[in-house]
Amino acid sequence: MAENYDVIIIGSGPGGYVAAVRASQLGLKTAIVEREHLGGICLNWGCIPTKALLRSAEILDHANHAKDYGLVLEGKMTADVKAVVARSRGVSARLNGGVGFLMKKNKVDVIWGEAKITKPGEIVVGKSSKPVVEPQNPVPKNIKGEGTYTAKHIIVATGARPRALPGIEPDGKLIWTYFEAMKPAALPKSLIVMGSGAIGIEFASFYRSMGVDVTVVEVMATIMPVEDVEVTAIARKQLEKRGMKIITSAKITKVEKAADSITAHVETADGKVQQIVADRMISAVGVQGNIENLGLEAVGVKTDRGCVVIDGYGKTNVAGIYAIGDVAGPPMLAHKAEHEGVVCVEKIAGLPNVHATDKSKVPGCTYCNPQVASVGLTEAKAKELGRDIRVGRFSFAANGKAIALGEDQGLCKVIFDKKTGELLGAHMVGAEVTELIQGFVVAMNLETTEEELMHTIFPHPTVSETMKEAVLDAYGRVLNA
Numbered sequence: 001m002a003e004n005y006d007v008i009i010i011g012s013g014p015g016g017y018v019a020a021v022r023a024s025q026l027g028l029k030t031a032i033v034e035r036e037h038l039g040g041i042c043l044n045w046g047c048i049p050t051k052a053l054l055r056s057a058e059i060l061d062h063a064n065h066a067k068d069y070g071l072v073l074e075g076k077m078t079a080d081v082k083a084v085v086a087r088s089r090g091v092s093a094r095l096n097g098g099v100g101f102l103m104k105k106n107k108v109d110v111i112w113g114e115a116k117i118t119k120p121g122e123i124v125v126g127k128s129s130k131p132v133v134e135p136q137n138p139v140p141k142n143i144k145g146e147g148t149y150t151a152k153h154i155i156v157a158t159g160a161r162p163r164a165l166p167g168i169e170p171d172g173k174l175i176w177t178y179f180e181a182m183k184p185a186a187l188p189k190s191l192i193v194m195g196s197g198a199i200g201i202e203f204a205s206f207y208r209s210m211g212v213d214v215t216v217v218e219v220m221a222t223i224m225p226v227e228d229v230e231v232t233a234i235a236r237k238q239l240e241k242r243g244m245k246i247i248t249s250a251k252i253t254k255v256e257k258a259a260d261s262i263t264a265h266v267e268t269a270d271g272k273v274q275q276i277v278a279d280r281m282i283s284a285v286g287v288q289g290n291i292e293n294l295g296l297e298a299v300g301v302k303t304d305r306g307c308v309v310i311d312g313y314g315k316t317n318v319a320g321i322y323a324i325g326d327v328a329g330p331p332m333l334a335h336k337a338e339h340e341g342v343v344c345v346e347k348i349a350g351l352p353n354v355h356a357t358d359k360s361k362v363p364g365c366t367y368c369n370p371q372v373a374s375v376g377l378t379e380a381k382a383k384e385l386g387r388d389i390r391v392g393r394f395s396f397a398a399n400g401k402a403i404a405l406g407e408d409q410g411l412c413k414v415i416f417d418k419k420t421g422e423l424l425g426a427h428m429v430g431a432e433v434t435e436l437i438q439g440f441v442v443a444m445n446l447e448t449t450e451e452e453l454m455h456t457i458f459p460h461p462t463v464s465e466t467m468k469e470a471v472l473d474a475y476g477r478v479l480n481a
């Protein structure tokens, strides 16, 4: 007889494994099915290993500017890319093991293999279609294997994979996805990055720091197109100052491959085509949900543009089937996946006062140099929605800590509703902004107004003071500019 659970989760990324921990805390008998690696893309090929790579890049950047800080470095610091990659993979492996530990600690059964929903309440786990990469992502011990399992509630948390443009499909050799970009055997001399969203620009920033000649090609008018234009203009200037070439309003229409290089045909908005030759190209044109081969069509689960359609609690149109994380649509971010997982299982457990996930308050962080972070509406979006707004800005050039850090190129920008004082959005570029943005996220979640922010004491000297000054600026009360 099939083993029965309260909840079975398909996929152990940040959405799935966090949902499993919470479900178990709530007393639900829980199993998680994984076909490739505990921790999903985030821990193994996404958020975490990129941040490890970018940390090496940051240290190298600092070292190469040691003179600016009165420090003497004999010669130039260079990167041993094999060691940089090994460190990054090691960080992933440690966290991958950590997820295994969490499953055991919380008495969540791990089932290894490829899951398919056969009917509401039932899955079949077959042989995994993915190779297991030992020793980095080992199959955990004490797991369950192939077979039929039943559960009252099935949560699909299968994540996403790289999207490909027709004719410019990644081949793993000359045209990379994030998988190959994450572990280069050697550094290319030159690199084209197609797409300047968070993934593209983080890799562009990393490779540039490593000394690679990097060209970014973006189809939209600005890099990081979802971000506020003022913020991305500052980021662009800084990236270009670091030697990155950036071409916007341009698309790669064709790629010709040679033995060890590619030629990209880049068409700009004026119709002109230029050819750019590079050793390698990274295709970073977005991701698409893993909705295939899960039996979703057969049981009638609604999908839209490659993602499962859910309500604010992860419910699909079919009773007993839920979806969370990347497979349930944008923003495709790990913290959104985790939050959706918790909301979903708390609702399943019947907890009172469970709030639906509010996607308008999901922060976004890009860890390039300089960093970019934001939450809520951009100025353009607020105007497009017809909101009457007040905008405040504060430059890092007037912030004591940023100057002391030697990182005075940055901006904090806030957007308020003119009538109510509601904080609608916050946008930052510069040192440590990915750590700072959470202040505004909490403020927005508590429906804070300008009054309360102005009455809040920010520590001195910190870059966070730019946040308060930006708020003051929106109301004509800026102090240090």
Ligand SMILES: Cc1cc2nc3c(=O)[nH]c(=O)nc-3n(C[C@H](O)[C@H](O)[C@H](O)COP(=O)(O)OP(=O)(O)OC[C@H]3O[C@@H](n4cnc5c(N)ncnc54)[C@H](O)[C@@H]3O)c2cc1C
Pocket: 010, 011, 012, 013, 014, 015, 016, 033, 034, 035, 036, 037, 038, 039, 040, 041, 042, 043, 045, 046, 047, 048, 050, 113, 114, 115, 116, 157, 158, 159, 160, 178, 199, 290, 293, 294, 324, 325, 326, 327, 332, 333, 334, 335, 336, 337, 365
């Ligand atoms: C290079 C890169 C950098 C990123 N950086 C950040 C960042 O800094 N911050 C951030 O918030 N987000 C970042 N992301 C996005 C983040 O990784 C995803 O949003 C997050 O991993 C989504 O979590 P998830 O649980 O929905 O799915 P995933 O992490 O994709 O996990 C899904 C899991 O399901 C498994 N699976 C799929 N189908 C089946 C099946 N049929 N049976 C069994 N198992 C299955 C997969 O093997 C996988 O382990 C980055 C992504 C990339 C690629």
